[in-house]
Amino acid sequence: MKELVISGNEAIAYGAIRAGCCFFAGYPITPSSEVAEVISLELPKIGGRFIQMEDEIASLAAVIGASLTGEKSMTATSGPGFSLMQEHIGFAIMGEVPCVIVNVQRGGPSTGLPTHASQGDVMQARWGTHGDHEIIAISPSSVQECYTFIIDAFNLSEEFRTPVIFLTDEVIAHLREKLVIPEDNSINVINRLKSNVPPEEYKPFDTSYGKIPPLADFGSGYRFHITGLTHDETGFPTDDSKKTELLLNRLRDKIIDNRDRIVKTDSFMLEDAEIAIIAYGSVARSAKEAILIARDKGIKLGLLRLITIWPFADKEIADMAKNVKAIVLAEMNLGQLKSTVEAAVKGTCDVFTVGRADGEIVTPSNILNKLKEVGIVH
Amino acid sequence: MSKKYEIRLSGSGGQGLILAGKVLAEAAVIYDGKNATQSQSYGPEARGGASRSEVIISDEEIIFPKAQNIDLLVALTQEACSSYYKDLKEDGILLVDSKLVTDIPEGKFKVYKVPIIDIALKETGKTLTANIVALGLVTELSSVVSRKAVESAILSRVPKGTEEINKKAFLAGIKKAEEIKKKSNH
Numbered sequence: 001m002k003e004l005v006i007s008g009n010e011a012i013a014y015g016a017i018r019a020g021c022c023f024f025a026g027y028p029i030t031p032s033s034e035v036a037e038v039i040s041l042e043l044p045k046i047g048g049r050f051i052q053m054e055d056e057i058a059s060l061a062a063v064i065g066a067s068l069t070g071e072k073s074m075t076a077t078s079g080p081g082f083s084l085m086q087e088h089i090g091f092a093i094m095g096e097v098p099c100v101i102v103n104v105q106r107g108g109p110s111t112g113l114p115t116h117a118s119q120g121d122v123m124q125a126r127w128g129t130h131g132d133h134e135i136i137a138i139s140p141s142s143v144q145e146c147y148t149f150i151i152d153a154f155n156l157s158e159e160f161r162t163p164v165i166f167l168t169d170e171v172i173a174h175l176r177e178k179l180v181i182p183e184d185n186s187i188n189v190i191n192r193l194k195s196n197v198p199p200e201e202y203k204p205f206d207t208s209y210g211k212i213p214p215l216a217d218f219g220s221g222y223r224f225h226i227t228g229l230t231h232d233e234t235g236f237p238t239d240d241s242k243k244t245e246l247l248l249n250r251l252r253d254k255i256i257d258n259r260d261r262i263v264k265t266d267s268f269m270l271e272d273a274e275i276a277i278i279a280y281g282s283v284a285r286s287a288k289e290a291i292l293i294a295r296d297k298g299i300k301l302g303l304l305r306l307i308t309i310w311p312f313a314d315k316e317i318a319d320m321a322k323n324v325k326a327i328v329l330a331e332m333n334l335g336q337l338k339s340t341v342e343a344a345v346k347g348t349c350d351v352f353t354v355g356r357a358d359g360e361i362v363t364p365s366n367i368l369n370k371l372k373e374v375g376i377v378h
Numbered sequence: 379m380s381k382k383y384e385i386r387l388s389g390s391g392g393q394g395l396i397l398a399g400k401v402l403a404e405a406a407v408i409y410d411g412k413n414a415t416q417s418q419s420y421g422p423e424a425r426g427g428a429s430r431s432e433v434i435i436s437d438e439e440i441i442f443p444k445a446q447n448i449d450l451l452v453a454l455t456q457e458a459c460s461s462y463y464k465d466l467k468e469d470g471i472l473l474v475d476s477k478l479v480t481d482i483p484e485g486k487f488k489v490y491k492v493p494i495i496d497i498a499l500k501e502t503g504k505t506l507t508a509n510i511v512a513l514g515l516v517t518e519l520s521s522v523v524s525r526k527a528v529e530s531a532i533l534s535r536v537p538k539g540t541e542e543i544n545k546k547a548f549l550a551g552i553k554k555a556e557e558i559k560k561k562s563n564h
Binding site: 005282 | 403407413414417421440441444446
């Protein structure tokens with residue numbers, strides 16, 4: 001068992017390679033650059049490729065191209081770069097190209113606070129690219145989770161032929177703590193379903209296999225068409241409304257039908273909690289500390305931690321809302337998930353938010369003070 | 379040690395304080411078998427600008443990874459000292475560079491004024507090793523990590539060929555801290 005003291009960003013790079021990532025294209029940006037730095041040193045050792053592109057638009061284009069040749073591919077960026085990538089995130093959703101996009105959230109809008117933390121991109125991750133679509137976004141709370149969850153991110157992207165957003169924040173990205181490298185037998189790596197028909201019979205969006213069509217590798221004798229335009233099973237454009245409806249519904253259903261397998265939450269002292277905190281990423285750690293302090297004073301506080309931000313843990317939140325008096329949503333933004341939480345809660349209990357967008361993490365005392373301020377704790 | 383011990387190393391960008399924090403966290407986890415987190419705050423500048431590195435060391439799991447009640451604050455600039463001393467615990471330790479920090483804040487904490495940068499220059503001929511001198515002082519004054527652990531962590535981190543001067547800088551810090559401790563016992 002190997003133990004290291006490394007940062008979240010470094011753990012993402014090592015975890016990605018463990019998941020089978022063989023290609024990285026990116027453009028350096030604080031606070032994500034260490035992902036590129038480490039993977040640029042590690043990929044050549046295993047015969048992989050690293051390319052520094054001219055910008056983030058090109059970076060994701062290269063990642064999509066590489067993935068279509070059969071290589072697991074990733075890029076890493078932060079707010080401004082994530083904005084530039086939105087167009088190609090949409091392309092990867094439409095073309096059903098597996099890839100992982102790491103977004104280390106920093107203060108925004110625009111160039112904002114390059115070196116300071118934020119969770120201000122949770123809604124951009126959901127709806128940053130245009131058109132109806134589902135998205136998978138995962139948020140780690142420790143260096144250990146940066147390693148294990150990036151493997152999950154690759155697995156989900158491969159299984160569902162879809163881009164996955166790894167939505168971390170500057171606090172976890174630059175935090176150094178212990179990483180225990182998991183034993184080989186404890187790691188599950190999923191690879192995309194490949195075509196088992198001869199090239200002349202292959203259709204890249206063939207739905208006869210189910211909602212996730214097998215994907216052949218470019219360069220292996222299969223010739224096929226991938227486009228951002230609405231297409232039929234051959235991959236060629238169509239504006240037939242029936243075919244369009246089939247495609248859009250399938251893109252949605254392949255994620256939503258598997259929602260219970262994709263959505264992940266974690267709880268802490270929630271069993272007997274009267275007040276629940278909802279938090280994710282680094283702020284979930286502030287929440288845990290606040291809970292321990294509150295419990296010492298006899299206040300029954302608990303945590304529901306969102307591991308997947310998208311698809312949203314609406315059922316889990318609805319179930320929890322029945323058992324608590326109030327929910328406090330803690331996030332490093334000005335309350336972006338509030339309406340989504342409220343929609344899940346459906347008025348069962350009060351929902352309060354504690355947030356900040358000044359580049360600093362929401363602290364345990366910020367959370368405890370909010371409880372006093374709204375009068376749910378005296 | 380059942381409680382957690384919080385250290386903040388502060389100064390300006392380029393003084394090597396983030397590296398010092400990394401070394402301290404590695405010493406605690408890899409060589410002393412404890413838990414530790416290291417985090418940092420810095421501006422967009424490569425040199426200059428306020429910079430701080432925080433290390434929390436504990437026998438237990440560290441949940442919230444940022445320092446809140448500092449046991450030991452190292453300040454290598456006046457600006458760092460003035461902005462961070464308020465986060466010091468009542469019985470905490472304030473260690474400052476005696477040449478760069480002249481306006482010492484009042485409080486119940488212990489204050490140690492040491493010419494850290496001058497010691498680095500005298501012992502190794504380079505002011506660059508001031509961060510390692512500071513590590514020696516921190517190791518001895520905090521007693522939360524062993525000398526051996528920190529020395530091993532330094533040697534695994536510093537560039538090849540600089541091991542000897544870094545060892546010298548570390549020992550100079552340790553020696554100075556021993557002198558301070560002796561004096562305050564009298």
